Amino acid sequence: MSDDERTPEQKKQDWKEQLGTKLRGEFTKNESNRRQKEVEWLQDLRQIRGLYDPDVHIETGRSQVYPKITRAKITSVRSRLNSMLFPTTDRNYTIEPTADPEIAQEIVDGLGQKVIQELQLEMQKQAQQTPGWTGGLPAPDPQEVSNRLRERVKQYAKNSSDLMQSEIDDQLLEMKYVDEAKEVLNSAIKFGTGVIRGPMVKTVNQKEYHFIDGHFKPKTIEVKYPYFKFTRIWDWYPDMSVTEPSKTNGWFERHVMSKLQMQELAKRSDFDGKMIEDYLESIPKGDCQMKTFEQELQDIDTQNKRDSGTARTISDNYELLEFWGIIEDENKNLYEGEAWLLGTKIIKERKNNIVDGKRPHRVFYYEKDETSIFGQGLPRIIRHSALAVGGASRAALDNASVVSGPQVEVNTSLLIAGQDIDGFYPCKLWYRKGYGIEAQYPALRNLSFDSHVSELLTLKDHFMNFADVESCLPAWVTSEPQKNTNEAVGATSIKVGNVLVSLEDIVKNFDAFTTENMRAIYLWNMEFNDRPEIKGDHVIKARGSSNLITKEVMMQSLNLLSTTLTPEEKCYVPTREFLKAKWSAHGMDVAMLRTDDEAKPFIQMLSDPEMQQLTKDQIRAEIDYKKSMTLKATAQAKDKNADASTKKPNADAANNLTNATAVEKHAKTADIIHSKQMGGEEDAGIQE
Numbered sequence: 001m002s003d004d005e006r007t008p009e010q011k012k013q014d015w016k017e018q019l020g021t022k023l024r025g026e027f028t029k030n031e032s033n034r035r036q037k038e039v040e041w042l043q044d045l046r047q048i049r050g051l052y053d054p055d056v057h058i059e060t061g062r063s064q065v066y067p068k069i070t071r072a073k074i075t076s077v078r079s080r081l082n083s084m085l086f087p088t089t090d091r092n093y094t095i096e097p098t099a100d101p102e103i104a105q106e107i108v109d110g111l112g113q114k115v116i117q118e119l120q121l122e123m124q125k126q127a128q129q130t131p132g133w134t135g136g137l138p139a140p141d142p143q144e145v146s147n148r149l150r151e152r153v154k155q156y157a158k159n160s161s162d163l164m165q166s167e168i169d170d171q172l173l174e175m176k177y178v179d180e181a182k183e184v185l186n187s188a189i190k191f192g193t194g195v196i197r198g199p200m201v202k203t204v205n206q207k208e209y210h211f212i213d214g215h216f217k218p219k220t221i222e223v224k225y226p227y228f229k230f231t232r233i234w235d236w237y238p239d240m241s242v243t244e245p246s247k248t249n250g251w252f253e254r255h256v257m258s259k260l261q262m263q264e265l266a267k268r269s270d271f272d273g274k275m276i277e278d279y280l281e282s283i284p285k286g287d288c289q290m291k292t293f294e295q296e297l298q299d300i301d302t303q304n305k306r307d308s309g310t311a312r313t314i315s316d317n318y319e320l321l322e323f324w325g326i327i328e329d330e331n332k333n334l335y336e337g338e339a340w341l342l343g344t345k346i347i348k349e350r351k352n353n354i355v356d357g358k359r360p361h362r363v364f365y366y367e368k369d370e371t372s373i374f375g376q377g378l379p380r381i382i383r384h385s386a387l388a389v390g391g392a393s394r395a396a397l398d399n400a401s402v403v404s405g406p407q408v409e410v411n412t413s414l415l416i417a418g419q420d421i422d423g424f425y426p427c428k429l430w431y432r433k434g435y436g437i438e439a440q441y442p443a444l445r446n447l448s449f450d451s452h453v454s455e456l457l458t459l460k461d462h463f464m465n466f467a468d469v470e471s472c473l474p475a476w477v478t479s480e481p482q483k484n485t486n487e488a489v490g491a492t493s494i495k496v497g498n499v500l501v502s503l504e505d506i507v508k509n510f511d512a513f514t515t516e517n518m519r520a521i522y523l524w525n526m527e528f529n530d531r532p533e534i535k536g537d538h539v540i541k542a543r544g545s546s547n548l549i550t551k552e553v554m555m556q557s558l559n560l561l562s563t564t565l566t567p568e569e570k571c572y573v574p575t576r577e578f579l580k581a582k583w584s585a586h587g588m589d590v591a592m593l594r595t596d597d598e599a600k601p602f603i604q605m606l607s608d609p610e611m612q613q614l615t616k617d618q619i620r621a622e623i624d625y626k627k628s629m630t631l632k633a634t635a636q637a638k639d640k641n642a643d644a645s646t647k648k649p650n651a652d653a654a655n656n657l658t659n660a661t662a663v664e665k666h667a668k669t670a671d672i673i674h675s676k677q678m679g680g681e682e683d684a685g686i687q688e
Helices: 008-033 035-049 069-085 105-128 142-175 177-191 259-266 273-282 292-298 383-403 436-440 453-471 489-502 504-528 544-564 575-585 596-607 609-647 651-677
Strands: 093-097 193-212 215-231 236-238 250-258 317-328 334-342 345-351 361-365 407-410 444-447 538-542
Touching: 008 035, 008 236, 008 250, 008 317, 008 334, 008 345, 035 069, 035 177, 035 292, 035 383, 069 177, 069 383, 069 453, 069 504, 093 142, 093 504, 105 142, 142 177, 142 215, 142 504, 142 538, 177 193, 177 215, 177 361, 177 504, 193 504, 215 504, 250 259, 259 273, 259 317, 273 334, 273 345, 361 504, 383 453, 504 538, 544 575
Parallel strands: none
Antiparallel strands: 093 538, 193 215, 193 361, 236 250, 250 317, 317 334, 334 345, 407 444
C-alpha cells in the first residue's frame, strides 16, 4: 500500500511503530555507553562500604582490612550540607516581588479607583473646613495618583508573594520535598550526580462539608498538587555523547513495574490501555531482565563475579521506558515531547507540557566532570588515597603478625618421633636425639624478622593527609578534634571558616538547583492554581550560599568580636543593632527581642542606685560569709594546736602552732583588704 492510499490513522500507527523501534535502539546505545560509569559507581560503593574490588587479589591468610575513611567523610559533609541547605528554623529559598512588579490590568484598575476615592475623600474633608466652600471639588492631582498607585501595586505584589510563599510551603510539605531533595544530595555526594523529576501532578481526594437543607453534608472534591520525585542515578540513561544535559537530544528513565501496576496504568486516559492489555496477554510472565549492574549490586557483599553471559528474569515484572527529548513526527517535524515504551510499543506519546518548557529531570552535581554528563562524587575524588590507606594498613598488620610472635626453624630429624611440632606454649618440653656432629646444632633455632610497623603507620597517616587535602575536609571535621590549649579562639574561628568556604561551591550549585525547582512550582501555581490572590510578578531566590554559610561564618566572627571589644570600643557600637546581628546569626527570630521602649525599664533597673546598692550589699554579704568561715577555721586550728601542745609537746606540735599562726595572720590580712575594698568601713557584725 502506497503512502497516498493509507488513512491518517494508518500513517499514525506506522509512525508509532517506527518511533518505538528507533527509541529502543537509542536506549540500547545509551545503556552501552553508560557501562563505564556503572563500573565507577560500583567501585565507589565498594569503597564506601570498605570492600575491595573483585580484581584486587589478596592472598589467603593476609589481612583484608579496608579503613572506611570515605564513609566518615561522606557522613561529615552530608551532615554539614543538610544543616546548611535544609535548616529547621528557616527555609532555603524566598519568593519576593520584582523591583517593578507587573500585575493584571483589572487589578491595577481596581487599585487606581480606590486611590482616587481616597484622594477625593481627603479633599472633601479639607474643603469642608474651608470657609465659603460651595460643594465643588477639583480633580485629583495625576502625579499624586500615580505615586500612590505605584505604592499600592508594590504592596499588592508583596502581599501576593507572601501568599504564594505560604502556598508553596504547604505544597512542599505535602510532597515531602525535603526528603526527596536530601536523597538527591546523598546521591550526588556518593556518585557525583543527583536527579529529581518534576513538577508532576498528583490528584488528591478531599472532603468538604456543604450546608444543604439544614444539614452539613460531605462532598468529595479532587485537588491537584505539584510534586517532585527523586530518580535513582541507576535508572537515568542520558545521551552520553555530550557533557551538558541541555545539549542532549533526550534521555530515558527506566521503570520496573509489576503486572498489577501495569493493569492500573492501562486504566489511565493518557495511556493506550488496549495496547498494554495486549502486551500483558502476549507476555504473561513479564519481560524485565536484570541489568548487569543490578546483578553486581546484589553480589557486592560476596564479591562473586557472575558470568556476564547469563541474565536473570525478574519474575512477572515489566520494563517500561520513559523518554523525554526531541521527537520527529510523521510529517518530519521536530518537537519536544515524551514517549513511553513497552518493549517496542509506544503506549503514550505527546508534546512536553511542563510549565517551564523544560524536561522534568533536573540534575545536581557535587563536582562537575568536564569529560562526562555525569559528575564526580567524594569517593572518586579521594579514591587513590583511600586505596593507599588500605594498602598501608594491610601491610602494617601483615608485618605486625610476622613479628608479634616467635618463629622457629625445626630440624625434625633430630626430634623424637610423635612430638607435636606445630604448637608453641609455655613450659613445653622438647625431646631430641642426635649423635656425633649432628649434636652440636640445636633442633630448634629462632628466626628474627625486621619490624616496619612504625614506618607503615606513618605512610598510612601520610595518605590520610592526602585525603584531607583532596576532599577539603580536614580530619578534625570528621572526628573528635585534638585538644590544643595553645590555640586561640580566633584561630579556631578561622579553621571553621575555611571549612565552610570549601563547601561554598557545592552550596552554590545546590542554590541553582533549588531555584530551578522552586521556579517550576511557582509557574505551575501561576498556571493551574485556582487562587487568584497568590498570583503576581515574583522572583525566586535561593538562600544557601548568600545566607546560610554567611550566617555560620558571621556567628563565629560575632562571638569572637564580642569577647575582644574593649570598654572604650563598646562606646562606639550601637548595642541593640549589634545584638540583633548576633541574634540573627544564631538562627533566632529577631522579633523575639524587646524593643527599646520595652527594654528601657530593665536598663533603668540596672542603673538604679538602689539596685546598685543591693548588688553591693550582696557582694558584701558574700565577703562577710567567707571571712567568718576563715576565722572559724582559724579558731578551730588554735584549739587543735592547744591540744597538741598539751598532749604531745614536741616538734610536730610546734609546727602545728606555727601553721595555725600563719592561717590567723592571713585571715587578718584578708580582713584588712576586704575592708579597704568596701570603702574602709569596718564590719562589726562578726567579732573574733
